[in-house]
Amino acid sequence: MPELTLIAQNALPQGVVTTLAGTRVEVLPMRRLSALMPGPDAGPLAEALMAQHGLGLPAPGSVEHAEQAECLWFGIGQYLLIGPAPAPDLAEAATLTDQSDAWASVLLEGPRARHVLARLCPLDLRARAFAPGATARTELAHMGASVTRTGPDGFRVMVFRSMAETLLHELRAALEAVAARGMV
Amino acid sequence: MRLTCPLCGERDLREFTYRGAALTRPEGETWGDDWHDYIHLRDNPAGENREYWAHSTGCAAVLLVTRDTRTHEVLGSALAKGGGA
Numbered sequence: 296m297p298e299l300t301l302i303a304q305n306a307l308p309q310g311v312v313t314t315l316a317g318t319r320v321e322v323l324p325m326r327r328l329s330a331l332m333p334g335p336d337a338g339p340l341a342e343a344l345m346a347q348h349g350l351g352l353p354a355p356g357s358v359e360h361a362e363q364a365e366c367l368w369f370g371i372g373q374y375l376l377i378g379p380a381p382a383p384d385l386a387e388a389a390t391l392t393d394q395s396d397a398w399a400s401v402l403l404e405g406p407r408a409r410h411v412l413a414r415l416c417p418l419d420l421r422a423r424a425f426a427p428g429a430t431a432r433t434e435l436a437h438m439g440a441s442v443t444r445t446g447p448d449g450f451r452v453m454v455f456r457s458m459a460e461t462l463l464h465e466l467r468a469a470l471e472a473v474a475a476r477g478m479v
Numbered sequence: 480m481r482l483t484c485p486l487c488g489e490r491d492l493r494e495f496t497y498r499g500a501a502l503t504r505p506e507g508e509t510w511g512d513d514w515h516d517y518i519h520l521r522d523n524p525a526g527e528n529r530e531y532w533a534h535s536t537g538c539a540a541v542l543l544v545t546r547d548t549r550t551h552e553v554l555g556s557a558l559a560k561g562g563g564a
Contacts, residue, residue, distance in 0.1 A: 355486040355487065355538070356486070356487060356488070370537070370538040370539045370540075371486060371538045371539050371540040371558075373539075417490070417491030417493055417494065418490075419489075431487065431537075432487070432536070432537050432538050432539070433490075433494060433536065433537060434491075434493055434494050434536040434537075439535075439536045440536075
């Protein structure tokens with residue numbers, strides 16, 4: 296039998312999709328994503344993450360950063376390592392799953408970004424409730440999504456890759472509607 | 480209605496799925512009135528009710544929520560894991 300090599304591919308072509316009212320929708324490059332599921336005791340995972348990747352274990356709703364690496368709180372008992380391949384020691388402390396091409400990541404950035412997202416998602420997106428560095432698992436136009444605030448005007452939205460085109464469609468339509476209102 | 484998730488904070492109802500009344504499961508495997516009650520009979524209280532809600536499009540935790548059915552006021556919510564303590 297011939298040997299097969301499977302290569303992860305981004306769900307969407309990378310790059311800027313739309314820019315309106317100074318606000319852009321951009322498909323982010325695919326990065327290595329690993330789900331880390333430690334089970335009832337997350338202690339060993341916290342130690343291994345710090346020792347191997349210089350990352351703390353994020354508290355609910357938050358993100359930890361290190362050089363070239365990021366760790367998201369990703370729901371109950373689940374964390375998402377973004378960037379590096381997980382160090383072998385992590386497998387001792389948690390169940391690891393490669394999620395690299397399972398999610399589509401889109402950046403929504405600009406002065407109207409918050410208003411666009413508010414049309415699609417029930418989160419309180421004001422800075423005092425959802426500050427830069429906050430992350431949430433939530434619903435976006437009926438899709439299960441992960442929303443992370445990357446800056447004062449920036450949001451990274453992730454959905455399952457099967458819904459990637461729908462996400463772009465919804466973001467584009469909401470951005471057009473917000474931009475048509477002009478600057479409020 | 481909004482529900483408070485112990486992990487995510489106050490969230491919109493559309494992120495949650497109702498998972499039924501929180502009941503005490505009878506002991507033993509012999510059919511009797513207690514099992515009949517547990518499986519088939521439900522109170523329909525006008526007032527405080529204990530029920531399970533899954534935070535399905537949120538953090539995926541199952542919550543034990545105490546709610547007033549007349550006002551939708553949420554009187555308490557905790558992770559169902561560990562008995563809702």
